[in-house]
Amino acid sequence: MSEIITIERMGYGAEAVGHLASGKTVFVEGGAPGDVASIDVVEEKPSFARARIGKIEQPGAARVAPKWAEPAALGAAPWQHLAYDAQLEAKRANVVAALSRTGGFGERADALVAPCLPSKRQWGYRNKIELGAQWDAKGTFNLGFHQEGDPNVQQALACPLAHDAIAKAPKALRGALRFLQGSDDLGIFRVGVRTS
Template structure:
């Protein structure tokens, strides 16, 4: 079937339409491409296809610095110019606000502000992960392919921080050598790098049990100059693994990064935005949305290790910070000590069950991809907060929650700013300012 890709979806695929108007999601197609595509799934309302040949490439096609575009799953939009990517991400947010949030075209126009981004479209990631695989009796590490069943062998990743570009090959080679002589039971390997602090951490995720600590530490020490090598032990069912402990095999036992005016120390299981420079844009937007004052009280829900808690506490009289993930709670306490910040109440637990008793003047929420539970929206509405900053990683759940706020009647969205934290992918963060209606 000959198709022309009309737009990019919130996903790796392009969207085309048949002459009859039926939607076709095309794997490997970029906006503006005319392609010969093979239908692989034909449903009643839409079809899925894969590109067999690009007949007329899009004018927005670029030559990417990686030979694995379309094979590796890390940068599905890597063949598209960054300008076209930014436009597509803005359009994805607009579409979600209209389709799911039920905002009118004028309301969407009034809400939307231009997308923000950092300078680097490549070499921005402070973290990558390698997956283990056994093939033909050999053990190796690689990156997940676009086909989830594939593990792609790579010597370098142009998305990864340039300061430690050689670490990918060195770590994969060292652990591949070890893994062919004994079973390391590796579940995944994470490498974190900072151009600002020079820190490089290698984290090995394994089940609990015996592990050749000294040998792994020695071999990795010969291969790469890491400031920290740790083992993260997990247990439980595959789909619900939980961290049971972290042990330092060499070095500091944690990773250090500078973000904004703060220095943060993070344990391997803790979440941290993979694009430090773009994460600073998020902080600036949150502070712009809230404009916190020295006499005011703040709440930070889903606060993690303190990306927003620390700058909020610098500006407020007092902050209540809620986080359910144990390693992040411990990191937050440590980061507050490092920063000598004493006006934060750290609350470990679910954001709904452990919602702070203190009232608030300003409130920031950075929930997981699933967005806010209805109960969380009700609790936020019950405060006397004048402004809320909502940080979202998913346009669909964001649009749904904004509609819920509007229907609840306490807060209304004022502006929404998309931020390109993940160039070469379809992912995008958004900061929304809500003010009391």
């Protein structure tokens, strides 16, 4: 089922929130507030639906071009299509909503939560990355990131979110581990890298 909707806000995870013509809430992977998008519903439940964007008809003011274009970025940097100010607003709104609904603070929650403080660095700040490891259907060892809800590893050449000292570790480690393993599976399912 395909439909054109307007994305209203970000949800708790990487999904944006909008409403179908029927009024049902829909969670849209890769959406940004203000986007007018043609969506394809991929899962329908009694009270909500999940969808993927087929085409952005009109980008919202919060949408920016992603810096990291690899498919692996969806698992590591799922909000990079949002302007940094919009990310901060969405994160604050998520805390307010959690305090209001779950914490029982009601309308007082908004006054309790200060605006998010921006970081000096939006990229190159992580001192640790965790990479998933997986053999693909062709028998090739891959190292990269998992997208939420997807068990498959998306191969990464680098991680721009990581500190410069480890940003290129995914490609280097994949090559080294492929060499060490040869055709044998050493049972590696996760690799962590840290710098200090």
